[in-house]
Structures are given as C-alpha cells and as structure tokens.
Amino acid sequence: MMEQSKYLEGVEKKDLFAHGHRACGGCGQALAARLVHDAAGENTIACVATGCLEVFSSPYPDPAWRIPFLHSLFENPAAVASGVEAAYKALGKGPVNIIAQGGDGSTADIGFQCISGMFERGHNVLYVCYDNEAYMNTGVQRSSFTPYGARTTTTPTGNKTRKKNLPMIAADHGIPYVATATVDDFRDVQKKVKKALAIEGPKYIHILAPCPLGWGHPGELTVEVCRLAKDTGLFPVFEIVNGKVTNVRRIPVKLPVEEYLKVQGRFKHLFKKGVPTEEVAVIQEIANQNIERFNL
C-alpha cells in the first residue's frame, strides 16, 4: 500500500460499502453511505430502511455491504435499531456502533414516529438521513423534505410547501448531537460521523445526497450541486451539541439561488425563457432566512 496522500489525512477509505452496487452513475446516496460506514469502521451494524439504498445495495447474492446489514420496513429502521441496541445491552455484548438510516421519505414522513420514539427513549443509536428531497426509489414523488418550487411526479407544477426542518425537530428532542453535512465535503461528513459515534445516546446526522435522476442534473455535477446548495444558503451546514448551534459553516462567497436552481431539471419551470419567475424570489427569501437564522 502506498503511503497515504497528505491530502487524505484523517479520511477513511475501507470500502465497507463496496463496489458492485446498482446505484445510478453519480449517485449521491451511494457516496454518502460509503463515507458514513468507512468512518464508522468494521464494528458497525447497519439498519437500513426500504428505499433506494436498500434496493441497489442488497440483492442476493452480491450485496455491497461488508458489515452486518439489517433491512427493515420503510417506517421502522429506528425501532429496529433500538431493538438491536437493547438486545446487545441485554446480552451484555458490545460496544458496537449501530447506525439506523433511511432516505428522506422514511425519515421525515413514514418513519417519523419511530425516530421520535428512539430519540425520546434515549437509545445509543446514530440515525443518518440521506436527504435527496423526494421519494426517488418509487419514481420521484414529493416528500415533506421536497423544497419549495421543486417539480416531482406528484407536484408537476412545483411543490407549494416548504421543506420540513428535521435537524431542529431532532434537536428539540433534547438529544446530545445533531449535525448536517453534504457529500461534497468528505472530511466534514466523516468527522461528524466519528464525533457522533463517540457520544453516548441518540444522535442524528442529516446528509444532503443529490439524486441525478430525480433532480435532473448530470451525474458529474453531484458534488458541484451540493456546493451550490451550501453557498446559496439553501442548505445550512452546522452542528447542534447539547441544544446549542455550533460550528456553522460560513459561506465564503454568497451566491444567488439561481446558480443552484439553473443546473437542475426539477427547477427548470421556474425560468420562463431564462427569466426567473416570482417563485425564485420566494426561494431566495428562504435562503436569506437561513443565512440570517444560522449566521452563515
């Protein structure tokens, strides 16, 4: 093995979520899943909800997982993970990292009560949400994480509601650690996973994972789109430790939201012959509110 490049110091690459999975080219979720599990290490149990991640990574006989993997229903990975944790405790085994994970539909809509219950009961589980802002697995239907103005197959003229702010809801459960991250900054993702796993109690990490198919951008732009989401203020990156917002990522150069919207097919209808409609102004207002609220 060559000596690791100095640029990759403190970054893990163990391929515990290995090649051979069936994700689309440029899949943000596949990238996020690998970053999370490489950071967590071999001593990890993955409890995965139904969704893209489960579908593309686990067909028999060649799954992409190189760690124990537990597939549950759409709604209950948090409950299953709570059970795993309780079983380990009862058997007196461990310690082991337990990571419950799901897409945004599973997290924000269908599985929300299980997650809320897990947080409230105080299980030592890390919950990771891969946020691709719609039900991508079943064909791009709107979820409560779909942002204002985005087109999905169930909101063909654009979504009229605003995105649910789950990181703040999770923090209001009084759990010790909540963080948001995006896949373009792999150091940040891995640092946050490691930090979360070192904390006892329920943790929540929210990772923005672009879906080239559902968002309508080429696969090569997955990282670029994340960067634009951060730099326009539409996706604030921060940590909440014991109820206090800390380590907010400051935007080096603030960009107008058009930059972010224009590269994605799902926002194409917001521009009539290149001229932005008034919905773009609403999205800019959302970004401005984020910038003000988190002091980005």
Place this chain on the structure above:
Amino acid sequence: MNKLPLGLALDLRNVVPYKTGSWRTLLPVNIMQTPPCSNACPAGNDIRGFLRTLAEKKDYEAAWHVLTRTNPLPATCGRVCPHPCEEGCNRRDFDTAVAINTAERAVGDYGLEENLEHKKLIASRKERVAVIGSGPAGLSCAFHLAKRGFHVKIYEAYGEPGGMMRYGIPSYRLPNYILRQELDNVLKLGIELECNVKVGVNIPMDQLVQTYDAVFVGIGAQKGLSIDITGDDAKNVFTGVDFLREVNSGKYVDVGKDVVVIGGGNTAMDCARVAKRLGANVSVVYRRTRIEMPAITAEIDEAMEERVMFRYHTNPVKIITDDDKVVGILSVQMELKEPDASGRARPVPIPGSESVIPADTVILATGQAVDYDGIEVQKRDGKWVAANENLMTSIDGIFAGGDAVLGLETVSAAVGQGTRAASAIEDYIEGNVESRLARPPVIYSRDLNTYYYQKKKRFEKEALPIHMRLKHFKEIYPPFDLEAIIDEAERCFSCGLCFNCGNCFMYCPDNAVKISPKTGLYEFDLDFCKGCGLCAKECPCHYIQMSLER
C-alpha cells in the same frame, strides 16, 4: 462451509461483486498535458516537475536533477531570466503567479552548495563535436551532447568561459563565483575547453569542419554597435558591450562624475547600474518612453530605485568633445508619431529644443551585432546567422544558435537553442530523420477546478536596501530560506498532472478508483466504473478527462 452467525444469509467476505462497468458509455482517462509555464519557457524546463518534487518530497537534490535535465545553468537562469514562465502561470487567474524564478535560483544554489553532479546518459561514443563559444547556447549544446556521450571541445575567444554571462552581465546580478562553479560542473562531464582561441582568427574554420563530425556556432552578438554620431571616437566613449567587458574583466574604469548612457535595452540598464556603482551620476537617454523600452521591467524598476535618471523623448545629436575628451552631449527633444516597422512609436525631433547634458563618459548601448571575423555563413537580414528549423546553417554540418541566430535574446532562449541544436546534431551524425516528440496540448486555467486550491501569498524576494547596494558589486538579492521556497512550490497547481489530491479516490460513488499496487498511483477499476464523470469534474488539475467508450 463455515457456519454463519445467526441472521446472516451469506458470508459477506466471499461475495463476488456484480460488474457494473458494462453500463458505461463514457470512459475516464488520464491525460497528461503541457502546463503553460513549460510552454512559455524558452529553455523548455520541466517547471511543474521540479516544483512538485520540491512540494511533495521536499527534496532539493531530486528537484535539481529534474531541472538540469533541460537546463545546465539553473543558478544562473534563476538570477537573470526575465521569467516568461510566470507570465504564463495559470495561478495568475486565481491569485498571483508562483515565484518560479526564485525557486529555480534556490534549487540551482543548492546544487552548487552540495556539489551535485550531472549524470551521463551514455558513457562514451567516438564522434567528436566542436562548439564555438562558451556562452549559454554553446554550453547548453555541449552539455547535452556530452551527456549523450559525444566528445565535445569548446573554443572560447576570451580568457574565461561564459560568454555574455561572464563579460556582459554585471556581478550584482550574477556573481562570478556562481557562474564559474556552474560552468565547472558542466565541464566535469568531460568537455574540453580551450580559451583565448578565436575561431576564424587563431584557427581556421575549415580545420574544425575537417576534424570534427559537426560544429556548433554559438558566438553570440559580441560586437557593440555605435550610432552614427559625431564625436564617438573620443576617449571616454564606450559601446555598452565594451564597457561591461572592461568592468567584468576586473579592470578599473574611471568614469568621472557624470555618465550618460544612450539606449533603452538590457545592456543600457546594466551599464547605467554599473556606472552608478562606480560612483557616478547616471542618466539614461532614450528616444521614446518607458513603455517602448525593450529592457526587462524589473531591471528598469531596479535602476530607478538606484536613482538612475531617465531622460525620455531625448535623442543625442552630437558628442561635445574638448581636447579629445567628452564634456557633454547635445541632445534634442523628440515627440512620438505613428508606429514604425518595429511596432514602436516613431520619434520625430521637435525643432529648437536642443539642450546640453554634461558628461564625463558616454556609453552607447544602442545595439549589438555578430562578430563574423573569419566565419563565412549565410546571413539573415544581413545581420544574424541564417539557420533552418534544425538550426543548421547554410553549410552542411555547421549548426548555430543563441543570440547569433535569434538576435538579442535571453540566456534561457540561448539555452533552449543549445538543447535543440544538440538533438539536431545527434540526428545529423546518426543520419536519423529529424524526429521531435509532439507535445501534449497546453492546459489553461478555464479547464481547472480551482475550488480545491487555497489562496496563499506569493514568496517575494527581498533586495538589499539601496544604500547598501551601491557601495559594491555584491549580489542585491541575498540567499533565500529553503523552507519558504518549499512552501512556495506548494502553490503550484500541477496543471495537467496528478498530484495525489485523492478527489477521484474519495468521490467515486462506485469505489472504482483504486491505488495501483505497482505504481502507487490512482487507477480506474473499469470493471465497476459507471462513467458518471464525477472524478473528471472534480479533478483540480484536469488530469482526468472523459472520453467515448471504445
């Protein structure tokens, strides 16, 4: 079969992954490209190579060997080159260019301090080549030929080797001991040197042609041209080249109190600054303005710092003499009209604006020409040696390069010509069809993904304060801190070549970028690559590009 733990349906260690590479329509490929610095370098130095060696290995010795692959005189070029490489640097569009010239000097000086030796590529062969002139062109040609095993002999007309580097460049820019050491190092390759032999005068050219398999003429432009002006035969009138040669030979030249230098080229700047160091008040008289001056900008700046006076729009009419000694110059003011053939504004005298500038010495740095004494070759524009693209002159087997061919150019340009001539001579002797490798395309900053580079301040070399400079001929830039130069080398973008940032390795959603066990470099695992193009998009230096699947 091993018993699996409860709940596991199959042993995950024995999974045969499904090969997703068959989905691909685009293929990532590694394409090395020419960085703009090397493209702009007249000597063709591998600038990216030596800077990255410094940055990654922090090894000055390895960097010196990379640099001396093309350039035998890094310590010299690091001091006197006007560094067109930095003009080309892609980093200029990001913050400021990398201080390549400074790094080159640091690496060259390290080589001299540690007495590093050039490596021969081929031990020995029987062919013999004569090189006329030991300036940068001749020396570079001899260097490259000697590395390839030829027996080389250099004939030098003056007492010491180095050509214009020895007799034309003042020692506050290029100290003598540095040049001498660097030359000795080159001569150690087994090059013979005979000084005080002027080919064409002491030894006929034909004799060389008969004795040697090839001859390289690198005689430079050693003859100073004076303008047609009355009084230029007075005692205290020098041509720029002669004046510098006198001073550089160690002779004391009494310049008196007031010195007038006529001309706006590099020789004029050198003369003015030398005269300043000899204790005179110096004014430079130039027909046009600073913008049209052909001298290197930094040289003009430094001359101004040293309080050399510049008289623009001024043309000498007559040198006023008294008893065969200069007392002053009658000059006239000029105004600039539409550009002439050289593209510079054409100066026209204003009637009635004559004035007298007092002068004890007048230096005419108004041009140089080739000294053809006894050397018969076809000429271009009646001035310079005519040479074809292989640098061969009108006579078979005689090659030429450097200022004699180019007109007045830089040391690096002469080094580059010497390198080219060496390849051409090798091809000529071996009877090869001339074969030069095509260079990969040049990469420009629009192709780079500069998100991953950090803004960082450029290393600026610090000159001695002016009052300390003018007392002596010591070099005005003291040696640099080697650690700071390594920091500076880390600013190099490595345009067009992998520098192990690991982006492709970390970003590939399919883990299809692997570290090759053989080379230790990143390589694509085409069994699994889906061709999404993420690696190419996020490659900072554009080394990864997407091509059509074959």
